[in-house]
Amino acid sequence: MLRITELKLPLDHPENAIKTAILSRLGISSDQLITYTLFRQGHDARKRDAISLVYTLDLEIKNEQAILKRLENDPHLSVTPDTTYHFVTRAPVDMPERPxxxxxxxxxxxxxxxxxxxxxxxxxxxxxxxxxxxxxxxxxxxxxxxxxxxxxxxxxxxxxxxxxxxxxxxxxxxxxxxxxxxxxxxxxxxxxxxxxxxxxxxxxxxxxxxxxxxxxxxxxxxxxxxxxxxxxxxxxxxxxxxxxxxxxxxxxxxxxxxxxxxxxxxxxxxxxxxxxxxxxxAKPFSIGFRIEHPQSLIDKCRFGNHAGHPLLGAADYKLVHHCRNGRSVYSFCMCPGGTVVAATSEAGHVVTNGMSQYSRNERNANSGIVVGITPDDYPGHPLAGIDFQRQLEAHAFKLGGESYHAPGQLVGDFLSNRPSSAFGSVLPSYTPGVHLGDLSTALPDYAIDAIREALPAFDKKIKGFAMNDAVLTGVETRTSSPxxxxxxxxxxxxxxxxxxxxxxxxxxxxxxxxxxxxxxxxxxxxxxxxxxxx
Ligand SMILES: Cc1cc2nc3c(=O)[nH]c(=O)nc-3n(C[C@H](O)[C@H](O)[C@H](O)COP(=O)(O)OP(=O)(O)OC[C@H]3O[C@@H](n4cnc5c(N)ncnc54)[C@H](O)[C@@H]3O)c2cc1C
Known part of the structure; x- marks a missing residue:
């Protein structure tokens, strides 16, 4: 079988357009194509008014070798790899030990x-x-x-x-x-x-x-x-x-x-x-907050007039910003149409993370907005990163009112360095609840400065990302192992x-x-x- 990649068609193409595109791409006639199967389907939304579907297809065709030879310089044509899993060994029936x-x-x-x-x-x-x-x-x-x-x-x-x-x-x-x-x-x-x-x-x-x-x-x-x-x-x-x-x-x-x-x-x-x-x-990991926006804002920005199209679903995003203080801020574990969840494994701590259902149809989009840190930030002992996480999580518990509520702040207030006292148009999804206030002490100063610099930069990529009413909750500390x-x-x-x-x-x-x-x-x-x- 042969595999073709990067076969692009318009979002609302008719079913038979795939076959037509294969024939034209390979320069073969219809009777040479025996069958094709879908291996991967994605979309390219870089131009939101001309979103295309991108296919990888496996083809059974007559004269495979001749076609491969004729198109040997085509980087998007190859022999379909064998992806079947093969066991490396089998246990004898009298194996005395159990792993x-x-x-x-x-x-x-x-x-x-x-x-x-x-x-x-x-x-x-x-x-x-x-x-x-x-x-x-x-x-x-x-x-x-x-x-x-x-x-x-x-x-x-x-x-x-x-x-x-x-x-x-x-x-x-x-x-x-x-x-x-x-x-x-x-x-x-x-x-x-x-x-x-x-x-x-x-x-x-x-x-x-x-x-x-x-x-x-x-x-x-x-x-x-x-x-x-x-x-x-x-x-x-x-x-x-x-x-x-x-x-x-x-x-x-x-x-x-x-x-x-x-x-x-x-x-x-x-x-x-x-x-x-x-x-x-010790190993590097990241710390930060969760951010919530209306999912409709993300959909509109990513998909334009195609927002809500059933083939596209709820839009996601991936953002990175390299800050003047040498830190990098990035979006982590973005959950389209999902909820922010309480994710602690220790009493008296607050940790945020995100989840969603298969339908991804909750009103908010959420994502971690986190800052990379390294053992230089928690030097001394191989387990010092754990102590560092614990301090932040215990402090978040205090800021949240010592009831497993997450401390929160509106993005507009966070950027202007004033405490929040009331929600605006975005209602946070975290339960048991969010305690509004000031997040500026929830993370070390270098991380707060980095996130304050990154949010307006992200707003240039997704208009509205730094909207006043978007909600930050924290802390996000379990991004990977310390x-x-x-x-x-x-x-x-x-x-x-x-x-x-x-x-x-x-x-x-x-x-x-x-x-x-x-x-x-x-x-x-x-x-x-x-x-x-x-
Ligand atoms: C809320 C949330 C959302 C996430 N969303 C995604 C996502 O959408 N996509 C994604 O790819 N990743 C996601 N992740 C990350 C993903 O869950 C982890 O990367 C993954 O589960 C790690 O797998 P693991 O098997 O290494 O460890 P874990 O899944 O953490 O499993 C470790 C297991 O070991 C058990 N255990 C620990 N200590 C002991 C012990 N001493 N004795 C016996 N048992 C023990 C624990 O109870 C646990 O069940 C999410 C994580 C969270 C918390």
């Missing part, structure tokens, strides 16, 4: 799923509850201000991405097409089939909940075991080799292969690992054999898809090591 995976976020779930599919019968440990119970606890904070430190937006079945927009794109290099395997498994678990071909797939939070349950059922049907409310409190290490995991209740689970997929909020687990001598270093647990070429900790640091918490992923892809790589490394020692 342990800590965490059921996308990384842990995919490490567990692939290990189970290869026959390794993993034991998967999750500190939080199964997803439906967890949902009740999460809503407890959002609706009633009741917080559960072991069952919340960060902790529980499905991990941090369960209550999210479910954006499924990443900029990681993926030469082995692991991302395709992830999307295929998601579709098997109930995700809409379109995620396999739209250029910016997203699932929305409700669908994610039932998908996570389906993946759990698949793992269990293959002999894997998932244990909830089973927090790994200690790692048993002897002579630089992992021997097992000790649970909060005291039970020991023995294994020479332990995958550590605990996410970026497992601060107690990081401390335990550091105390046990596992090599950890640490990295370094690993070697075999994906094991550089000083603890058999410990596989994985996913976002260990510093190797930055979203659902990249965490799941890392889980696949880790499963393969674990499986190959287990087979080599068998």
């Amino acid at each position: 342990v995976v800590i965490g059921t976020g996308p990384c842990g779930l995919f490490a567990g799923l692939i290990l189970a599919q290869m026959g390794f019968k993993p034991i998967i440990l999750e500190r939080g509850k199964e997803v439906r119970e967890r949902t009740k606890d999460t809503f407890g904070l959002w609706r009633k201000g009741i917080f559960n430190p072991e069952s919340n937006v960060q902790f529980g079945e499905g991990g941090a991405g369960t209550f999210s927009d479910g954006k499924l794109y990443t900029q990681i290099k993926d030469p082995h097409h692991y991302g395709r395997k992830v999307l295929t498994e998601f579709v098997k678990a109930g995700a809409p089939a379109e995620i396999l071909h739209v250029s910016k797939p997203h699932i929305g939070t409700f669908k994610l909940v039932s998908m996570v349950e389906q993946i759990r059922a698949a793992i269990e049907s293959l002999g894997g075991e998932i244990r909830f409310q089973s927090r790994a409190d200690q790692i048993d290490i002897a002579d630089g080799q992992v021997r097992g995991v000790i649970l909060a209740g005291g039970e020991t689970i023995s294994s020479n292969h332990v995958v550590l997929a605990v996410g970026h909020s497992a601060r107690d687990t990081f401390k335990m690992l550091y105390d046990r001598g596992v090599y950890i270093e 640490i990295r647990i370094k690993r070697n070429a075999q994906y094991q900790s550089i000083n603890t054999h058999g410990l596989y640091p994985a996913g976002e918490g260990a510093g190797y992923a930055g979203g659902i898809l990249s965490a799941a892809v890392d889980g696949i790589k880790i499963a393969e490394a674990v499986a190959l090591d287990m087979i080599s020692r068998f």
Whole structure:
């Protein structure tokens, strides 16, 4: 099969225009084209009055080789790659050891799923509850201000991405097409089939909940075991080799292969690992606020008269500004038609993040507006970034009135350095509520200065971005892990054999898809090591 990319057609083109465009692009007659299938569909809205759909198509045609030769200089024509997933090995039936995976976020779930599919019968440990119970606890904070430190937006079945927009794109290099395997498994678990071909797939939070349950059922049907409310409190290490995991209740689970997929909020687990001598270093991350605008403002700016077109959906944006003080400010985890959510995993802290439903039809667009920081801003100790996050989150709790309300300010007031006392045309979506006031002490001065410089700059790209009534809430501190647990070429900790640091918490992923892809790589490394020692 041959693949053509960058085939552009007007937004409202008739169905048969695709076939006509293929024939003209390749200079072939209709009888030479046997069939074509859609691999990817996106849109190009750089000219908002002439938005085009952009296709990648796989073609079955007669005389493929001759056409390839004739068009060998066409950068948008190639042989369709094989994106099928192939297992690297299979477990023998009498394999004596079972690998342990800590965490059921996308990384842990995919490490567990692939290990189970290869026959390794993993034991998967999750500190939080199964997803439906967890949902009740999460809503407890959002609706009633009741917080559960072991069952919340960060902790529980499905991990941090369960209550999210479910954006499924990443900029990681993926030469082995692991991302395709992830999307295929998601579709098997109930995700809409379109995620396999739209250029910016997203699932929305409700669908994610039932998908996570389906993946759990698949793992269990293959002999894997998932244990909830089973927090790994200690790692048993002897002579630089992992021997097992000790649970909060005291039970020991023995294994020479332990995958550590605990996410970026497992601060107690990081401390335990550091105390046990596992090599950890500080890593850059970002801090800032969430901003909310009317979604209609973003749609109008991005899509002009095509705003609301069903093929385009709610518009997103991606913004970056390099500031005079050397900092960069950028939009993070933008959620079109979504809501801002309370995302703390510790009592007495306030953290913001964003999520949306599949329909993305809430009235506001939200996004993190965050400033990049580095270990130079929190020097001294490998875990100092965690202390830095904690200080900001505890201060936000105070500014919000000590009731899990988020501190907030209108953009106009923030830019003019005066406290806000009443909402304007934009009503924030964060629950249990927003306490208006002054955000200028919520972040270090360099970050406040950078955001004050960036918002008017963003307004030049999206007219209205710095509108007076847009609402800022904070603080956004869980943008990525503040640490990295370094690993070697075999994906094991550089000083603890058999410990596989994985996913976002260990510093190797930055979203659902990249965490799941890392889980696949880790499963393969674990499986190959287990087979080599068998
Ligand atoms: C509100 C929100 C919205 C988001 N939206 C998106 C989005 O739209 N698209 C996107 O790509 N990304 C999004 N993200 C980020 C994404 O969720 C993470 O990048 C991803 O979940 C990281 O996967 P992970 O498996 O590495 O870790 P996590 O998903 O954090 O999973 C870690 C798991 O480990 C468990 N755990 C921790 N410590 C222990 C222990 N000691 N013992 C046992 N279990 C433990 C936790 O309970 C958790 O379930 C969002 C995050 C949040 C919070």
